[in-house]
Amino acid sequence: MSRLQMTVNGATVDIDVPESRYLSEVLREDLRLTGTKIGCAEAECGICTVLVNGSAVVSCVFPAFKAQGATVETIEGLSRNGRLHALQQAFLDHGAVQCGICTPGLIMTAKGLLDRKDAAGAAVTGDDIRTALKDSYCRCTGYQSVINAILQASGQEVPPYLPATRAPGLAVGHARPNPNARDKITGNARFADDYRFPGMLYARTKRAGVPHARIRRIDASAARALDGVHAVLTHEDVPGRNAHGVVSLDWPVLCGRKVRYVGDAVAIVAADTREIAAAALDLIHVDYDELPAVTDPILAMGADAPLVHDERPDGNLLKHIKVKKGDVDSGFADADVVVDQTYRTPTTEHLFLEPECSIGVPAGYDPANYGGRLDALAVRGETARHDKTTIYVGSQIPYIDRNQAAAALGVDEDAVRVVATLMGGGFGGKEDIAGQIHVALLAEATKRPVKMLYSRQESLLVHPKRHSTIIRIRTGATRDGRLTAVQATLYGDGGAYASLSEKVLTRATTHATGPYDVPNCKVDCFAVYTNNVPCGAFRGFGVTQSCFAVESNMDMLAEKLGLDPIQFRRINALDVGSETSTGQLMRESVGLNECIDKVERDVRRESFRWTWDEGHRRFAWGVAVGYKNTGLGGGAPDKATAEVEAWNDADKGLSAEVRISSAEMGQGLPAVLAACVAEELGIPAERVSVLLGDTDYCPDGGPTTASRQSYVSGNAARLAAREAAQKIARSDPAARISVQHEYWAPKTMPLGKGGDMHVAFGFSAQAVLCEIDMRTGEVSVRKVVAAHDVGRAINPRTLEGQIEGGIVMCIGYTLTEHYIQEDGKPWTSVMARYKTPSITHAPKIVSHIVEHGTTDGPFGAKGVGELPSIPTSPAITNAIYRATGVRVRSLPVDQDTLLQAVRSGAKEVEFAWGDRVPIPTIPLGEGQ
């Protein structure tokens, strides 16, 4: 221990700490300034940025003693006497705050820039911001709002960018900041790793490290004997069900017989410190009989392929999904032009900037036993004592976590409580179990609170990714531009466990005709187990993949037909009265044509050109459209229960709280729920507070997936509020009225049965302006003009955040992101090897909102969370084709192969960045 003296946020700090500390550790652990977040601990993401002597530094690789005598500024020091700093106010005004985990880093980096410019008396430009924030990542916003907010904070007049929407009601339709945004800009927002309980232990997981092996023996005796270790658990110590899974129970809590991918958990350790826990992992000896790994989904379906799950009757075939309509043979016979092409999409990673963290607290825990007081914010409305096994976690599905943890513990669901903390991004990647069950087991085994925080590297290794796919698609059309038939075969790599593969790839399959009226189609999709990292939900849920193939073919057909690509899409666009590939009659709320019109009108002005040159830079536009279902659909029961409590506040008048377990991951659900409730109660949204995700206080809103919460939870909240309004009107003015409403979404039909497979669809049209550096092959996106049919814009501010962020995420999918695995081992083992778009990649986004309301949606609203992240990829590759004559068939675009194709006159490239083999040839039809 040595003496460290600094000035932190204006106050003198003089503490004894080990010299081995990083600055981030001193701030977060010693000074409890948890506003500074840790995203990677490898100087990549920038969310831990603080100012040292006025300069922005990443505190995760900054030795604390380097700051000896220095002045340090963190997010907590920005507001003075409750008055927000100009940057904080601007981030609020512009909606530049979504999940909030990166917000302190963005704001502190920006403060460094503004202070420097201010001292020099210079104005801040957009380029200054792009330079200064190049390594300050955000996964939610898409950066446009961030740039505008910083410009405003620098003293320039920059009105918040908002698309035009329908006239607002009392609460619905107003652009408001998300209710939790204020805590996120001040550093008060608390994510799981920001909680600390007296007596808390730290946990780590022993991972398989090999992609496929039988376990012969696990010897944990040395680890158990290590000083400071409180428990080491293996499969023998799981008291209840040793399996979890959101759809199929095929994933061991702790592997005992076999490991199926490198990230499989074999043992878990709880110790006094994270370092001791890590040291204990090295003392756990596991003897394996390694098995051949199968890592290619097509090979995995071969008769002699190694079996990932020995006992499955279908071998490695997880599911064969079929969509059939009409007669494709006659459809192709009617076609004048046919395009038949095979595409490949990469495995990708959510890269939510908050790595997974769970804290388990044992039943009967009393902080007083450890001489501590519970942090007031940790528990709501209850004594510090925990009567139940409690799990604190940022999760997309608290009730299923509760169910799965209870099953593993061998107790009733009621004996477990899940408390949702804020979530630093999810995007589908926080639906499966991460550490939730493990911390519950360790907490009960040690009778101490136990925190399990994944490192970024562990997060990359463990949680399910977006499915890589191979998609062959044949599309036929008549000379006058009418689609006659689509036939497609898809292979999706599900990885080692089922996760949501069946559902995701069903969505890829049912959306494989695009948002078009296609009379004949036949689509076969094979979801396959391999020894790769499991794949599951990821914003777009399979449709991002199939849209790339569908919309690439559409542009190729338009060219062959000599038709304008926008007009060609318009001719075939779904509209009221048309029928989807699964036989669903579209009765209402089909705003695709209006989306196409709005985009075309915006882009195609007098001076419009599809492509032009400026020196060595070539510019080109590309277009694509997409659609995405709202809600679970496919016959799945889709319901949510909300509780609304209303009372007459002496000062404010009628006020309410809405409670539901549904998850906020930065998408802005609290703002939507508050608006829905307020509108029904006839009060401003500010008077409605929102409590989410505590299974003891909030009824079940169902999973936060499938773009369903605005619709399903929105309806539950709205209808509960309506009943509460009626009751309170008839009650004593002093009464508090509580109403629960269980809302069931309209019934849907399973795939193959025709009828309504989904309650609604959102629609998107996007035009993308790309710049290609003809010297290097580098591609950048300069501008995106987008239109989205969302039914109703309940909160245009959070809606626009979803749209801009979704588009930029899909730019990453197209240009930068590939989670690369080599023979079942991730090459992408560190964040430095996985680049999401930075502020330098962010285009100007012009957004148009289309509001074709759906009758059953709350105020007409449909889901929007996934929709913007669907058509951007083919719009970009269509632009690249227009610019270069080269068709890109595999993502993400590789400048090396693209440039070589341009120079050699090749018409296409099938190697993306990270690809090592050509795209395989796959048959159309039943295939296997």
Add this chain to the structure above:
Amino acid sequence: MGGWKNYHTPATVEEAIDVLHGYDGRARVIGGGTDLLVETRRGLRRPYEAMVDVSRIAGLNTISQTDDGIVIGCGVTHTEIVNDERIMRHGQCLAESCSVIGGPQVRNVGTLAGNVAHALPAGDGTIGLLALRGEVEIAGASGRRWVPAKDTFIGPGKSVIDRHREVLTRMRFEPAGNGEGSAFHRVMRPQGLCLPIISMAARLKIDGGSITAASISMGPVGPVPWFAEPAAKALVGGPPSQERFEKAVAIVLANVTLRTSKYRATEEYRSAMIRTYLPLILAAAAERAGAAR
């Protein structure tokens, strides 16, 4: 927790050397730490007994212009180099190369000395310094010596500087005289690879319409940053013409074995980037030389 137990911040070079020797190889010199600590955090390095931080040594965190040339202390950060007018005037390629290292937060902490001592095959700042024929001062128990920067590299990450016992204290280069100019360019890709596809820098002196001195540096074209002597020589003695630049390109390509490195670039692409950008860099250096007359 870091990959070290003790953290020293000596105030003088002598103190730094003493502390290092006290640990007898178990301590490591650290500048900004922006490369070193990332490797430490990723578990790529075994923990050290101590870190010896040389960024606060008195007199070594400044840039100065002396009879010895432009002298940069080991505590000087990339940001300070980028913002320094003397460096812009006398060694623009160095300012340009330092301006693309990492991100702004890294440049605010990372030092050029660390970049050079780290000896990566394509350290950007290093490439910039090489084209300026920069020299480095190495201080050890036996005293101090100046060495051409290009002679310090042994292999990827390997330097003649013993980073457990010696300190790279200063760097220097000759200020640009009349008719001298330099330029740097780097080709990157936006995917998950922090290393450049190719980084190149050049410095030209032009007198009476003819190139009288030239230097070219680049990386990665081998295990160490490359000082392209033969190509630079071929530039001397004639006008800064496209034809002459292309001759230099041909000599470069004849002298290096470009590799296809997985996920980074193919040999063909690297070659294409040298063909495209080396003439552009030389033209920019020539233009700046003309402007500096």
